[in-house]
Amino acid sequence: MITVSTIKIPYDKLLIRLGYWQTKTKLNKKTDESIKEILDLAQKLIKPKIVTAFENTIVNEQEILFNNGYKIKSASVASLLRNSFRAYGVGITIGNTLEDKRAESLRKGEIFSALILDAAGSVAAEETMILVNAQIKIYEEKNGNKLTKRYSPGYGDWVLEDNRQFLSWLGAERIGIKLNEFCQMIPEKSISALIGVEKLENKKERICG
Amino acid sequence: MDKSYFLDILKSQVLIMDGAIGTELQKKNYLIDVTIPEELNIKFPERIVDIYSSYINAGSDIVLANTFGVNPIKLKQNGLLDRADDIVKFGIDLIRKISPKVIVAGDVSSIGEYIEPLGSLSFDEAYNAFAFQTSLLQKHNADIIIIETMTEIKEVKAAILAAKENFGGAIVAQMTFSKDGTTVTGTDLRSFIAMAESLGVDALGLNCSIGSKDLVELAKVLCDNTNLPISFKPNAGIPALINRETFFPETKEEFLESSLKAYSYGVNMFGGCCGSDPEFIRILSSRLKNKPPKIRKSTNKYFLSTRIKAIDINEIKTPIVIGERINPTNRSRFQKELLKGNLYPIKEEARVQVQFGANILDVNVGIASVDEVKLLTNAVNQIQEIVSVPVCIDSSNFYALEQAVKNCAGRPIINSVNGEQTKLDLILPIAKKYGAALIALTTDDDGIPKTMEKRLEIAQKILKFADSYCVERKSIIFDYLALSASSSPEQIQETLKAMKESKIRYPECKLILGISNVSFGLPSRQTINSTFLKMATDTGLTFAIINPLEDWTIDSALAKNLLKNVDKGAVKYMETFASFRKQIPIIEDKKLSLDQQLYFAILNGNQESVSDIVNQIIACEPNSFEMVNDNVLKGLDVVGQRFALKEYFLPQLIMSAQAAQTAFAVVKTILKKHEKFSKGKVIMATVKGDMHDIGKNIVGVVLESYGFDVIDMGINVDSQSIVNKACELNAIAIGLSALMTTTMPEMEIIVNLRNTANTRAKIIIGGAAVTDKFAKEIGADAYAKDAVGAAKYIKTL
Incomplete structure (x- = not known):
């Protein structure tokens, strides 16, 4: 069962997202405290939600056919899933509260706050996705399978417009994810991705072969 | 229904x-043709009757009316504001028609927007x-009334206050917690108890979010920390949305097992939240209905709290330290910053005092x-977001006090009331309404009494009025006043005697003293302060208002003799300490010239200090504009x-x-030469089809810091409009941002x-996927990988 209750936004990952280099950047006390203060705020404003779907798949050179009739036309996705017999679709969001606060900060000219909130939101979304990915991985490994890397609409030749159909397959509207007229996700700090499932033996075969 | 019944x-x-x-409404597809579930009450009452009936038949004693979101903000958004009365009326009456015996609970839940500072809703709007x-x-x-599914403590506060003032029956407040015992906004269980109890709810509880197995452990914490009745309404596990279906993993048997465990802890009301259905209630009812509650061991907690943490005064070793340093008296720099509305020094004092052991901050x-009305509330809000210790809200301005106490995200102490009738009539109702603890100074219209008897008389008067305003006696903290040992040495013993007697007469009331007054006018003040604190603690002092950064380990026999008035005229004490001089730390900034100060302020990003420095430069220096300009740019270059x-x-x-922006803003305001000051206009925009704004705004700020006038056209901007604006304003540059490959062609x-x-x-041009190569291909004049690169190029124009 894939669930998420809380996500802790790691401070070190936030710093890296903001361009911090451990061996080079000299972080002073005031900046450190100010970032932590806004991170505390961000932590209170995120509400991670996830939605998943999975189907067995048949992969051709240019397209992936799902058991339920859903189809993705993309050579790059087909390449990723060439050894997969099943695929998971995942949608995650951290909700719109943090983004509202970021917009409010921008309106007030508080760029520092907006910057930290924005980065914290990105890290929170990524952490949520990592958690979901890990849960799927544990489940599939128990069944003797392994996962491909994640792949999202907009990567390679998988056109962004396909996200509409992809999110529809997931039922992402139930966690509040929408697409605007330019196919960008709202809330902005949302991720949709596809993950393939392969039999563990496949890797061995490739190595041996 | 009568509350006591x-x-x-x-x-x-x-x-x-x-x-x-x-x-259940979703499962039965009942929500398909209504805007919000509450609309069912008036549009399809038979559907909501079906749900109500199923629970009543399953054995529910309490049914929540379908009024969860009947607040004017949500109703207005859904075009149903003018139907609010009917929605509530039908929501309640439909239950009564099914069963007149069932207890009908008015359901109140979140507005859907956070209150300041997390959101933009004011406390009064929420209330x-x-x-x-x-x-x-x-x-x-x-x-x-059952207040439920709340995740933010200030919203709970607003809801309870509103219910207390507008509703005559019992009030149950429930919050929604994660497995770790905190809400998504960071409030822990004891902070919830502190707030709900102090505001006078009749019962409190937990609902939603997690399954019964995890929630029962949190119920145990509630049972151990409150004497109030407790409700328990878990989800049927954490839901998972898989293949367009919502799965709740818990079975009714697992749900029952946890509920029985909760019963054994002393929980009083049992139900279910998301994913539970009438079968869950039927099995609960079969095992628990009409059972007598398990008697819980009585607890004796005295909570003060913040948004995220509560402290139990009875658990902390006395004296409990109230840090006194957030106070502008005799601190000119602190005052200047407050006058500018700069709260950074307050936040800094808050952090430092907590690091040095303050349990509470005055x-x-x-x-x-x-x-002060605005500033005190802002200060309390900001402090509560950065440290997790409760606050002691200190003001002689009644309005400021009420606003700050109202907006406080925890249970605070009010500092203070005294025996003056006007103050009693103004302050006691605030303490009662908002559930705050209250410092009561034993003075009255005649000033500070000289004898312990008179001070105790005032204490008695204060308690009499506290009783009449229904303020619990245990919320009163008496201050028997530490006077200066130099001018009134005999008064020290009066204070200590009054404290001792107070503990006998009013054992439920705590004791507090502001310690540092005692050493006023004497050398080596900390020697006296620290020694006096030990004497007062031995006499039963609960709270000490002190500077936690000082040394509180000193225990001097000479000081003790002085405080006991054995050392008449402080002769012996002065022999030793008369020549004592406190070392004042040298402030590095003082050594720097104004231009150096400005340079370092830019370099270190000290926006708060920049205005002062620039104002001083303008007041003192003949070539002030050049000096500001040169040093800001020098700082920015580094x-x-x-x-x-x-x-x-x-x-x-x-x-x-x-910081640089602030410097130039001051210069512009004072010199009033806008146009001459500008280094040129720069248009900034995120291209059509792209909604990303943060990168563009960062570049805009950096360009403004160099003195350029930035015209930010926003996101998703029409291409022709950008060029038109550049022509209209005779801009020197257009900065374009695009985050996505799909929107980059708009740049061309x-x-x-x-x-x-x-x-x-x-x-x-710039943006995540934009490259130098792309810039050249489309004929852009430059590419910048970051804000500094953009500034570097535009400076050359």
């Missing part, structure tokens, strides 16, 4: 509540929304010509170099840029439009 029932038996309404809802529940005779911002070397990262760049369109228009503006 409801509470009497709870004393004799546990009550079965209902299960989920929302997920008014709940007042609207709870008034309707009163009008249509709900038996009790917050006083009272200076002439400041808007910031840029450090950024390139990765010694600085983006937050530091922004802090420095904002703008370059082409610019080429045919009458403008000198150069085009510089």
